[in-house]
Amino acid sequence: xxHLELIHLHKSFGHSVxxxxxxxxVQPGEFVSFLGPSGCGKTxxxxxxxxxxxxxxxxxxxxGRDLTYTPPNKRNVGMVFQSYALFPNxxxxxxxxxxxxxxxxxxxxxxxxxxxxxxxxxxxxxxxRYPYQLSGGQQQRVALARALAIRPQVLLLDEPLSALDAKxxxxxxxxxxxxxxxxxxxxxxxxxxxxxxxxxxDRIVVMSQGKIxxxxxxxxxxNEPATxxxxxxxxxxxxxxxxxxxPAEGLVRLGNQVLRAGRFGHLNGKAVRLAVRPEELNxxxxxxxxxxxxxxxxxxxxxxxxxxxxxxxxxxxxxxxxNERRLKLPRSGEPLDVHFPVEACWLL
Amino acid sequence: xxxxxxxxxxxxxxxxxxxxFFLPLYGTxxxxxxxxxxxLSLQAYQxxxxxxxxxxxxxxxxxxxxxxxxxxxxxxxxxxYWLHLKVPQARPVVEIITILPFIIPAIVYVFGLIRTxxxxxxxxTLSPFTTDILIVTGYVVISMPYMFRAVDVGMRAIDVRxxxxxxxxxxxxxxxxxxxxILPNLRIAILSGALICFATVMGELILASFxxxxxxxxxMALLGLxxxxxxxxxxxxSYALTWFSLGLIQLISRGGTAQQxxxx
Numbered sequence: 001x002x003h004l005e006l007i008h009l010h011k012s013f014g015h016s017v018x019x020x021x022x023x024x025x026v027q028p029g030e031f032v033s034f035l036g037p038s039g040c041g042k043t044x045x046x047x048x049x050x051x052x053x054x055x056x057x058x059x060x061x062x063x064g065r066d067l068t069y070t071p072p073n074k075r076n077v078g079m080v081f082q083s084y085a086l087f088p089n090x091x092x093x094x095x096x097x098x099x100x101x102x103x104x105x106x107x108x109x110x111x112x113x114x115x116x117x118x119x120x121x122x123x124x125x126x127x128x129r130y131p132y133q134l135s136g137g138q139q140q141r142v143a144l145a146r147a148l149a150i151r152p153q154v155l156l157l158d159e160p161l162s163a164l165d166a167k168x169x170x171x172x173x174x175x176x177x178x179x180x181x182x183x184x185x186x187x188x189x190x191x192x193x194x195x196x197x198x199x200x201x202d203r204i205v206v207m208s209q210g211k212i213x214x215x216x217x218x219x220x221x222x223n224e225p226a227t228x229x230x231x232x233x234x235x236x237x238x239x240x241x242x243x244x245x246x247p248a249e250g251l252v253r254l255g256n257q258v259l260r261a262g263r264f265g266h267l268n269g270k271a272v273r274l275a276v277r278p279e280e281l282n283x284x285x286x287x288x289x290x291x292x293x294x295x296x297x298x299x300x301x302x303x304x305x306x307x308x309x310x311x312x313x314x315x316x317x318x319x320x321x322x323n324e325r326r327l328k329l330p331r332s333g334e335p336l337d338v339h340f341p342v343e344a345c346w347l348l
Numbered sequence: 349x350x351x352x353x354x355x356x357x358x359x360x361x362x363x364x365x366x367x368x369f370f371l372p373l374y375g376t377x378x379x380x381x382x383x384x385x386x387x388l389s390l391q392a393y394q395x396x397x398x399x400x401x402x403x404x405x406x407x408x409x410x411x412x413x414x415x416x417x418x419x420x421x422x423x424x425x426x427x428x429y430w431l432h433l434k435v436p437q438a439r440p441v442v443e444i445i446t447i448l449p450f451i452i453p454a455i456v457y458v459f460g461l462i463r464t465x466x467x468x469x470x471x472x473t474l475s476p477f478t479t480d481i482l483i484v485t486g487y488v489v490i491s492m493p494y495m496f497r498a499v500d501v502g503m504r505a506i507d508v509r510x511x512x513x514x515x516x517x518x519x520x521x522x523x524x525x526x527x528x529x530i531l532p533n534l535r536i537a538i539l540s541g542a543l544i545c546f547a548t549v550m551g552e553l554i555l556a557s558f559x560x561x562x563x564x565x566x567x568m569a570l571l572g573l574x575x576x577x578x579x580x581x582x583x584x585x586s587y588a589l590t591w592f593s594l595g596l597i598q599l600i601s602r603g604g605t606a607q608q609x610x611x612x
Contacts, residue, residue: 051516052513072517073517073520074519078517079514081513083507083510085507085510087514087533098515099518102520146514146518147517147518150519
C-alpha cells in the first residue's frame with residue numbers, strides 16, 4: 001500500500017485552475033520532486049498536502065487515513081519554507097523544540113531531541129543564537145531540523161534552496177539528501193531547478209499548467225521525456241521538424257537528409273519533430289549512424305563544455321563538447337558534419 | 349564651494365526649524381518659572397502638583413488610557429493579523445476606515461455619541477460607570493489610526509503568512525500562534541502604538557469635556573481660563589509626558605532586542 005496518495009486532486013481559485021486531475025502514489029521513504037515552471041501548480045499541490053489549501057475536489061490519504069479536510073496542525077507533516085520562516089523571537093534551540101513543546105512533551109525529552117537534531121545538521125554550537133545571527137544556509141538547516149524534530153510522517157520542502165547562493169545551494173542540497181536517506185523519511189520537494197530535481201530525487205513529477213506531464217525516475221525523465229514540454233523543460237534539446245518516410249522503420253527526412261529515429265511507437269503519419277540531446281551529437285561522419293551536414297553558426301564557451309550551433313537545412317542544431325585542452329574547434333561559417341546514434345533520438 | 353554653500357543652507361534651515369519648534373516651548377517654560385516676581389521658581393509646578401483635582405484628572409486619564417490600550421490591542425492585533433493573512437484585498441477599505449478619526453472632527457463625533465447613547469435603547473450617559481464605557485470606546489476610536497498603523501507596520505516587518513504556516517505545521521492552534529509567534533514579534537510595534545495611544549488619551553479634551561468626566565484635558569482647559577502661570581506649568585508637564593513616551597519608543601526600538609524581535 002502507498003504511504004501518501006493524491007487521488008484526482010483539483011484546485012481552482014475562482015475561474016483560474018491551479019491543479020487538475022493530479023494523481024500520485026508515494027512510497028515510504030521515497031524522495032519525490034515536483035518540477036515545473038512558475039505557476040504550474042507544484043506549490044499549490046504541496047500546500048494541499050500540508051493543509052494550507054483545501055482541494056476543490058479529490059482526496060489526500062496518508063497511510064490510509066483521509067487527510068483531505070484535516071487542519072494543518074493535526075496532519076503531522078513537516079514543512080520547510082523558501083523564506084526559512086524561523087521564529088525571530090526564539091533561539092535556534094527554541095525553534096527546533098517548538099513543535100515538541102506544543103505537543104506537550106517533557107522538557108528532558110525536548111532537550112534531548114533538540115540536541116539530536118542539532119547534531120544531525122551539525123549546528124550544536126549555535127543552539128543559543130537567534131535566527132538573525134545566522135547565515136541563510138544555517139537558517140535553512142535550522143528550519144529543516146525544526147520540521148524533522150516532530151518526527152513527521154512526510155517532509156515537505158517548498159523551494160528551500162531558492163534564496164541561497166549557488167555554492168551554499170549545492171552543499172545544502174547534498175545535506176538534505178544525506179539527512180533524508182539517514183532518516184528514511186518520505187519527502188516531497190518542490191523546485192523549478194531541474195538540476196536539483198535530477199540530483200536529489202527518486203522520482204520526479206514534471207508539471208505544466210496544473211497538470212502532470214510525466215512521472216518517472218531522473219533517468220526516465222531526462223532520457224525518455226514523454227512530451228515535448230518535458231523534453232524542452234528538462235535539459236537542452238534539439239527539436240527538428242521532420243517528414244516521415246517510413247513509419248514502420250522510423251525513417252524520417254530533414255530537407256534532403258535521411259535519418260532514423262530510435263523511438264517512434266506513437267507515429268501516426270503526421271509531421272513530427274525529431275528530438276536529440278546536444279551531448280549525443282559528435283563531429284564527423286560515421287557509417288551506420290545518423291549523419292547530418294551543416295554549417296557552424298556560432299561557438300560558445302560554457303566552462304566545462306563548448307556549445308556549437310550548426311545550421312542544418314535552415315534549422316539550428318546545438319552540439320555540446322567537453323572543453324578539453326587539445327580540442328580543435330571549428331570556426332563560424334565552416335561546414336561541419338555531425339553524427340549521433342539511432343537510439344539517442346526519438347520522435348515527438 | 350557648492351558643497352560648502354549647501355551645508356550653510358542646510359544649517360540655516362535646520363536652525364530655523366529648531367527655533368520655530370522650540371522657541372514657543374522655551375517661552376512657555378520660562379513663563380511657568382516666573383510666578384514669583386523677579387526670580388525663577390517652581391511655584392507654579394508646586395501649586396499644580398498640590399491640587400487634588402490635578403491628581404484626580406491624572407489618575408482618571410491614566411486609567412482610561414490603560415483600558416483604551418488593552419482594548420485597542422485586543423481589537424487591532426487580531427484584526428490586522430487577519431487582514432494580512434486572509435483578506436489582504438480589503439486593506440484599502442480598512443485603511444480609509446482607520447483614518448476617519450482624522451477626517452471627522454472630534455466635536456462632531458462626541459455629539460454623535462451623546463445623541464445616540466443618551467436615549468434608549470442604549471442609554472449610557474446615566475451613570476459615571478456607563479459614561480466611562482462610552483468615553484473608552486470613544487478613545488479607542490480616536491487612537492485607532494495610531495494603533496492600527498503601529499501594528500500594521502510591525503506585521504509588515506515579519507513574514508506573517510510563513511510564520512503562521514510554520515507554526516501550524518508544527519501543531520499550533522490559532523491561539524498558540526498568536527500567543528507564541530505573532531505577539532512576541534510585535535512587541536515593539538504594540539508598545540509604540542500603546543505609548544502614542546497613552547499620550548493621545550492623556551491630552552484629550554473634547555470627549556471628556558462633553559461627557560463631563562474628570563480627565564486631565566478638561567482640568568487643563570479650566571485652569572487656563574482662571575490662572576496664568578499654572579496652565580503654562582501644566583503645558584510643560586504635558587509636553588514632558590508626551591516626550592517621555594516618544595523617548596521610550598525610541599529607546600525600545602533602538603535597543604539590542606529590536607533585531608531579535610523583527611528578525612533583521
